Amino acid sequence: MSKRVCMSALLIALACVCAIADDRADIAEGIRYHDLAEASPEGNVEKGLALLRPLAGKYPLAKGYYGSLLTLDAGRLEEENEVIKAMELLDEGTTLLDEAVAEGPEIVDIRFLRMINSYELSNQSPLNRYPTMKADIDWLDSQRSRLNANEIALLDLYRGLYLIKARRLNDAIAAFESCISASPDSAEAQSARKQLARYAE
């Protein structure tokens, strides 16, 4: 009897592990489509959304990327002049990102996503998400020792962009220089160089 119970428990545990492994694989695949959608939304947004939609209620990471994909889709719709629908998606995506951070405040990926999203939104819409962006920059800065070189470059690029908005040009220039030295060959370093050229005499 006890052997049967043990066997059943083992099978259930195995099924759970398999399900979690499946979920993880789907999340990883969804994130891959998210990253592809940043460069080319067509097709990749739909594939990413399809993979992440069922998992958004279970995992903050999936919810964060799902929200971010919605904001990418909003950008595509705006270009097609579907402004109202784009704004609805923007609102939904941003709300999901906020929820994901609230549910998983220690997840670095979602913090990065929200930091970037907040900057783009503040820059390209009447919404002011700079305070949210600042909160994420401060939190990520406090985790600097955990971040790899590319992540540090990404953080410093957006820290510089935030400091420009805060009218602290010298600090912003230092942040862009820090971005370049953290990961000189990255796309972030390239953007930082453009910013430095912009504010050169």
Next chain:
Amino acid sequence: MHKTISSLWRAASLNGILTATLLLVLIPSLSAEDKQDIRVAKIRIYLAEAEFAWTQDGIERLDGTDVPVALKEETVISFLSLHPGLVAPESEITERCLESERRLRESGYFYDAAILVVPPKAKANERTVVITLSPGFFTRFGGGNAWGMFGKVAISGERQSLYAYAGYNRNGISYLHSRVGGSQLGLGGKLFWYGPGEYPGSLDGYDAENRFLGALTALWSLTPDACIGVEPTVEGFGLSSGGVFSLQPFITLRKYVSRGHDSESGLELRGFWYPSTESVKGEIGGYLRAGFTARTTVAFKGSAGYSPTDLPGEALFDLRFTEDRNVRSGYSRGELAASDFVLGSAEARWDFLETRIPPIVNLTAQAFVFADAARVGVDGFSSGSAFRDAYGLGLRVLFDNPVFAYFTLSYGINHEGSGRFIFCGTAGY
């Protein structure tokens, strides 16, 4: 011990004297440096993906593409209080940058604007200014008590706007191009039909239904905040009336106040000449809005009107229906129609709610208390005048960027206890 304290005191005193001497030497040199004139050598403009360099030789696109941009570069320039070649103390240039940034933001033509002065490296007395802009939302909505408005700004990327009005008591169209061909000349016009319903405006009481108003505008912008112009206007014309023609020269000025939160002041002078009756009148109005905090503001407005000649009834100053220049209590139109007047108004405003209506509409709810006091004369002050007053409270619902629709509801009573509700489409003076 005492000796130690004494020597420390002496050292401290000596230190203090040295510090004071240094400060006396340094302060004049610091302020002299601050007052030293510098020159704006170049202005770089980043407008979405486009990059422009503006020097004394002209403006040039540098991003190497011809991707269309939502706004023309001359539209951006028209909002600025600085230009290449400007020579001024550094503090004044910084002030002008802040002022221009605020003007760009408040224009509604941009979602975001940042203007920064690049610290010098090679030439100590020259500066590069960097302007970064994101084009905004160019559709406008609005309305009044029984009508709605829909409009577009930045038509063809220029400072060109077209608004259409429709509803129960106001229908029409207005158009203004405030920088024709990139120059300082502005041209525009408007045509309204106050019908089919009764219009609670200055035409009311004069058989207002189915009357028209038409006006042309020609103006010249002296600075981004000052212009002079003239408006030939025909008011109250229709099938049964030719209306009243007037020529209205005007001057408007605005000044941002750097103290407080989004404080500003303004002044408008307007003259009226009625050739058919050979009468004239003039009006001056000024306001000051002082933001103590982001949510608390006090605002004052003073206005005065004068006519040295007899005015026809339709041409009397109207202190009952004119938005933002009225006595907001229960007087009749006759009691608030004047050939001469002085009016003072004050409001204390509190933004008690700032929220967002999904997906992206920003809403501010503002409560305010007000007091208006006026002296009105019908045949000049010399033949006697009457005191008019109003005290009350109100509520404003302000839909700012990207909607730009403003509504005000107020109730005020006078010292005789007579009250009046007013609903109008304004954000106040």
